[in-house]
Amino acid sequence: MIRTLFTRAFATCTLVVSTATLAKAEIDITEVTSPGGIEAWLVEEHSIPFVAIELRFRGGGSLDQPGERGATNLMVGLLEEGTGEMDAQDFARAAEELAASFSYDTSDDGISISARMLTENRDEAVELLRKSIVEPRFDEAALTRVRQQVEANIRGDLTEPRDIAGRAFDQKAFGTHPYATSLSGTLESVAALTRDDIVAHHRGTMVRDRVYASAVGDITAEELGALLDTLVGALPEGGFPLPEQADVTLGGGVHVVPYDVPQSVAIFGHEGFARDDPDFFAAYILNVVMGGGGFESRLMSEVREKRGLTYGVGSYLVPKDFAPLYLGQVASANNRMAQAIEVIQDEWRKMYEAGVSEDELTRAKTYLTGGYPLRFDGNARIANILVGMQMEGLSPDYVVTRNAQVEAVTLEDIDRVAKRLMRPEELTFVVVGQPEGLDEAPRLQ
Known part of the structure; x- marks a missing residue:
């Protein structure tokens, strides 16, 4: 994940906005629909030249296809590993030069993308973020490196008592539902994933009809609408079908x-x-x-x-x-x-x-x-x-x-x-x- 360090002034900006927000009796939320139909919530705060953006895609690890457990988690880990002509180091360097911070994560029920950026660099930061969302490279070198990181995490979980308990409880609770297994996958399932699998899970999980968005800071509703169409407008409309409700099979x-x-x-x-x-x-x-x-x-x-x-x-x-x-x-x-x-x-x-x-x-x-x-x-x-x-x-x-x-x-x-x-x-x-x-x-x- 990319979490570029902010300057002291940047951190101070965040603190000032926080104080101003808490002083209000309520938060003024505006519902925004982009020209392309993307819906979002906005809280405008123009006293500080800074904006935070959150994107969520419903589905997450629960959308892993049969025999490909861990594919969505691995795919999300590769979003920051380069785009177009940029490799992972180039991408990280570009974000740092823009004083922008991007992070990517996945859970059983969603994919999360968080971004923070200065107003003066917003257009360039949004374009960089767009490339990571819409045009990730998924090159073999990055796939090998991130796969090894995931496998190391899985090996660690295999010896951690709390993780062992969690896996055993999930297996007992959820039967054959995706929730029954770790969203990281197993050593065997992750080793078997190919670049084609990763590309397919990108197309099947990061889709427009399951995106939720919010923004807080120095941005207007009109600007946010255009920004959202830029960020996710080129993604597929629909993807993998959502799973059925799970039957919780716990008998005491x-x-x-x-x-x-x-x-x-x-x-x-x-x-x-x-x-x-x-x-x-x-x-x-x-x-x-x-x-x-x-x-x-x-x-x-x-x-x-x-x-x-x-x-x-x-x-x-x-x-x-x-x-x-x-x-x-x-x-x-x-x-x-x-x-x-x-x-x-x-x-x-x-x-x-x-x-x-x-x-x-x-x-x-x-x-x-x-x-x-x-x-x-x-x-x-x-x-x-x-x-x-x-x-x-x-x-x-x-x-x-x-x-x-x-x-x-x-x-x-x-x-x-x-x-x-x-x-x-x-x-x-x-x-x-x-x-x-x-x-x-x-x-x-």
Whole structure:
């Protein structure tokens, strides 16, 4: 990834915009449609000659074709490795000379491209970014080099207990869906990928009808529309079909992956809520009480503070596009993991049966509403939030109404949603290590 260092003045510009934004009661979002039909959200801020741009392409690693797992991840890693007559070094040098910063990333559900640039160099920076998006070289030397980097990362993941647990949990949860395997692929699948495979995945994943865009800074709606057509107008209209919804096949219990380490790690969870579920806010607040509120959460209090079974434990909602999950993580000494799991299971059932208290609800709301404005602390952060909102199907006024929606959740809502979200009988643990007292648990190979 290219993350060109900014000058001190550039960093100061970002700070000033951040302060100005937080001083406002709300963010003024303009919905923009380019002449070519590309839609985007814009927050204009002309006091500083700087703009942050975010692009997302829905699909990501879930669009890997059969037998080609890891192709999208490898393709995205090659976008910064040269275009046209430029090789990777030429491209990096050109971005640095323009004081521009580009980064590229992929996830299970999307491809992300982030750009930051000065107004005075915007046209040249946009053209350079366009070439990397529309005309990447994908030459064999770069393919070999990036493939080796990916393979090194895969080898590292094969020995990391938390990664082992994640892969085993995904395999158990998702069956034959792409989510069941790592988006990086395997050593075998990555080694087999050819340049033709990479080109095909570029055409099939980076397409106009799945692009979301946002911009924050010194740019008008008219300028943004022209910029978007320049950046992505030449991409194909459509690509690989999106996958079907995944059936989450978790039946509960504790499953052990034997591994010779002094401390076991566990991932636990079951099916969760989609982001557009009408009860999502209640579920979100419930999770803050359960395991998402740091030291104020029940899991941290019961597992760490009262019993000293771990340094850290938490839970979180994972509303993937094709399979929402409710997950948690914990690590504990091999001779204490069984007790940690027992405590977590007990707390899961208590939440299911009794919901939360009035005091817990009040503190969770304060935690969520008080910290929300702090997220909008710079052009790049705001642009990232805006494009994420679009992908989640939210409206521009969400930044204004979000805290009110949190405040509107009642104890009755939480109690009702606890019966939907918490599934004690389906709560599944995958433990990696040599945990004592779990010998009777099924052992994954």
